[in-house]
Amino acid sequence: MRYLVGLIGSGITESLTPPMHEAEASALALDYEYRILDLARLGRAPDDVGSLLIQARQEGFSAMNITHPCKQRVVDVVDELEEDADHLRAANLVVFVGSRTVAFNTDWMGYRDALIVGLPGASFDRVVQVGCGGAGAATAYALLSHGTATLELCDVDEARREDLAARMRTRFPTQVVRTWPPGEISAAIARASGVVHATPTGMRxxxxxxFDVGLLQPHAWVSDVVYRPLQTELLRQAAERGHRVLDGGLMAVGQAYASLRIITGAQPDRGRMERHFRTL
Ligand code: NAD
Incomplete structure (x- = not known):
């Protein structure tokens, strides 16, 4: 069977997703081609995501990954939303199943796998998360799915942090979700088992x-979703102080791993995907 897969988004010509999919598909001996559909290059608007999906299916695509700025918009134009994508109201994968479009969110799956693989044995008693945008929604969902007892959310944008907290409380009613403005987060960071950073700060x-790494308890871990660069200033400072760190690479690999598995039904090798990713 031949697979033709694409990525719809803006500013994605340098994306690492195509080489991740193609290298692993080749190792699995799959006939698999991955194409970039950059909105700016195509002269299309983010709201065109629905018509682009129709066009892609007519052109023989098997599935499309969806990225910024279409992850939220796409949930309103597909026939079916997998349950977690419905709770998140965001999707990054649409699979064409017969005449139907089915959307998934593999970002949260990628981060859940990153927590399992990258922070074995770590405490998830009290976790602070700074940043409640697209990546932050996926990490919050993964943290609560992974058993975080108390999640303290912080974002400069009050509507974003309150909206994410409300959705997480509905989905995970037995766990505690609190919110803080950035000016009041210090005490929560000082008592945290771990802190997740999910803002663009630290990108090139x-x-x-x-946030101030000096506030952390000695045993606290630090996770950064930023993956360009993998070694951010935050992780450099945290590692220097002896904290356990998790870079954004495993989440990026995890979403590609889960997407490839859902699209093809094959069993990719996550370790091989990670080793390849770290050479890109
Ligand atoms: P976004 O714009 O959707 O969200 C960022 C959020 O951070 C916003 O809500 C903003 O208000 C908040 N914010 C910004 N500065 C802040 C500060 N100093 N304190 C508190 N809140 C602040 O962006 P996004 O799509 O979530 O991307 C964030 C980062 O995550 C980017 O670097 C992106 O490349 C990365 N990312 C990584 C992965 C991965 O697989 N590792 C996946 C998606 C995104």
């Missing part, structure tokens, strides 16, 4: 650190 064009 957005240098810096979003």
């Amino acid at each position: 064009h957005h240098p810096g650190v979003a």
